[in-house]
Amino acid sequence: MLTIGFIGAGNMAQAMIKGWSGNQEIQQVVYSPHAGHKVAESLHIEAKDSALEVWLTSDLVVLATPPAQLEAVARELQPGILIKPSVIVASVLGGISLNQLHKALGKTVVVTRALPNVNVAVNYGYTALAFDADVDADIKGAVAALFLELGRTDELTEEQFGIASAIAGSGPAFVAAFTEALKEVGVTKGLTDEVAAKLAEQTVAGTARHMAQAKKAPLDLANEVMTPGGSTAAGFDVLTKGGLNQLLLDTITATMVKNAEFE
Numbered sequence: 001m002l003t004i005g006f007i008g009a010g011n012m013a014q015a016m017i018k019g020w021s022g023n024q025e026i027q028q029v030v031y032s033p034h035a036g037h038k039v040a041e042s043l044h045i046e047a048k049d050s051a052l053e054v055w056l057t058s059d060l061v062v063l064a065t066p067p068a069q070l071e072a073v074a075r076e077l078q079p080g081i082l083i084k085p086s087v088i089v090a091s092v093l094g095g096i097s098l099n100q101l102h103k104a105l106g107k108t109v110v111v112t113r114a115l116p117n118v119n120v121a122v123n124y125g126y127t128a129l130a131f132d133a134d135v136d137a138d139i140k141g142a143v144a145a146l147f148l149e150l151g152r153t154d155e156l157t158e159e160q161f162g163i164a165s166a167i168a169g170s171g172p173a174f175v176a177a178f179t180e181a182l183k184e185v186g187v188t189k190g191l192t193d194e195v196a197a198k199l200a201e202q203t204v205a206g207t208a209r210h211m212a213q214a215k216k217a218p219l220d221l222a223n224e225v226m227t228p229g230g231s232t233a234a235g236f237d238v239l240t241k242g243g244l245n246q247l248l249l250d251t252i253t254a255t256m257v258k259n260a261e262f263e
Helices: 011-020 036-043 051-057 067-083 098-105 118-122 137-148 158-169 171-188 193-214 218-225 231-241 244-261
Strands: 002-007 026-031 060-063 088-091 110-116 125-131 151-155
Touching: 002 011, 002 051, 011 026, 011 036, 011 110, 011 118, 026 036, 026 051, 051 067, 067 098, 088 098, 088 137, 098 110, 110 137, 110 158, 118 125, 125 137, 125 158, 137 151, 158 171, 158 244, 171 193, 193 218, 231 244
Parallel strands: 002 026, 002 060, 060 088, 088 110, 125 151
Antiparallel strands: 110 125
């Protein structure tokens, strides 16, 4: 039985807990001074009374606190690091580098940065991972295998985390906004709110699944749907001439600029 411990119980921690909850070989525990017991009860896992207790219980510890709390949490964990140095740390702290994690936790602790998105809750998420250069390949493989249960995962450099965060981390909000826009168009054109919502949600979800399962590039699928000179092509032409690519570029750039302010 593998034990994954969470220090922090916010939205991302809860999404990861939900994603791993179906694996009977994984036990999960959580500590948060304010929400830990409530989250543990709602997600049917065990609450611990301190970060140190989580460390001593776990094989992998997910750091999911606000970044400003890293130093305080690291001080609390020092006795545990001495007693049980084998614990692997996966940090989801935004803007906190591997060097900063080692400065707080110690140079001997095996640390990975993980950048999951909220879709890990339904095992259809994306997680970027970054490791120190000297991390053993077997450890990398074991950590990657855990995150693969939550969806797709790739090893990236820390320099690539900015764009990965903007697309994968913030992207669900942008896709949700597009879905809402489709729904509103449906309502404007005469559908009920309920039908328009289901139509938009199913179209977006089904298209994503179709591309993934059939291994089709987005434009390949688009071209399959379109007949030259047809109605879909007419709408697609409006999208492209309306500057969709530039709008998304501006959206992602604004997200990256804001993220950089927190680093």
